[in-house]
Amino acid sequence: ILNVEQSPQSLHVQEGDSTNFTCSFPSSNFYALHWYRWETAKSPEALFVMTLNGDEKKKGRISATLNTKEGYSYLYIKGSQPEDSATYLCAFSDTNAGKSTFGDGTTLTVKP
Amino acid sequence: DTGVSQDPRHKITKRGQNVTFRCDPISEHNRLYWYRQTLGQGPEFLTYFQNEAQLEKSRLLSDRFSAERPKGSFSTLEIQRTEQGDSAMYLCASSSTRKGNQPQHFGDGTRLSIL
Numbered sequence: 001i002l003n004v005e006q007s008p009q010s011l012h013v014q015e016g017d018s019t020n021f022t023c024s025f026p027s028s029n030f031y032a033l034h035w036y037r038w039e040t041a042k043s044p045e046a047l048f049v050m051t052l053n054g055d056e057k058k059k060g061r062i063s064a065t066l067n068t069k070e071g072y073s074y075l076y077i078k079g080s081q082p083e084d085s086a087t088y089l090c091a092f093s094d095t096n097a098g099k100s101t102f103g104d105g106t107t108l109t110v111k112p
Numbered sequence: 113d114t115g116v117s118q119d120p121r122h123k124i125t126k127r128g129q130n131v132t133f134r135c136d137p138i139s140e141h142n143r144l145y146w147y148r149q150t151l152g153q154g155p156e157f158l159t160y161f162q163n164e165a166q167l168e169k170s171r172l173l174s175d176r177f178s179a180e181r182p183k184g185s186f187s188t189l190e191i192q193r194t195e196q197g198d199s200a201m202y203l204c205a206s207s208s209t210r211k212g213n214q215p216q217h218f219g220d221g222t223r224l225s226i227l
Contacts, residue, residue: 004154006154031213032213034215034216036215036218041220042220043115043116043203043218043219043220043221044155044203044205044218045218046215046216046217049213049214049215051213089154089155091154091216099145099157099160099168100157100216101157102147102154102155102156102157103154104152104153104154105154
């Protein structure tokens with residue numbers, strides 16, 4: 001059973017604060033790491049697909065880094081806005097079979 | 113492209129009844145996945161298909177669960193003799209293998225409540 005852990009479990013920040021979360025995954029047999037954002041009453045939305053050690057991806061105020069040797073990825077949000085409030089999930093794949101093991105997510109609440 | 117759609121959105125049923133959920137993936141996607149999600153946890157893998165072939169099934173999935181994708185397009189997930197522990201959100205996702213490593217696209221889920 002693969003162990004994918006996310007921390008913290010939840011986070012409350014003020015509008016304008018910058019924040020970051022961690023996803024830890026097995027450092028062996030790495031294939032890909034995905035980040036998703038899941039807003040209440042909506043479906044999970046893909047943010048990033050990361051495949052290479054040292055990868056850095058950016059989309060607007062959100063960015064992510066990847067360290068496959070030590071088995072972690074960070075997701076950063078710069079200048080948080082209330083609309084960033086959501087659960088952020090990471091998903092680890094160890095083969096191209098497509099099966100992903102998800103973490104339990106970090107729930108972010110941004111207060112205006 | 114209308115995205116992944118799931119039906120119904122909500123299902124309330126009595127313990128012991130059978131339920132069936134449907135998922136229509138994005139039309140050009142060859143992979144289709146089923147997950148179960150409970151409060152405070154991430155999606156838990158149940159099974160996945162590549163075209164019409166069911167390639168993997170979670171060991172956590174009991175014999176009461178069965179999934180089909182008869183023509184490689186839509187899929188159904190059936191739960192027989194439902195139990196209260198089956199109450200959860202059932203998510204479907206699809207992806208394509210034709211353009212390298214692509215993310216999964218999720219539907220809005222079917223929320224199952226067992227009385």
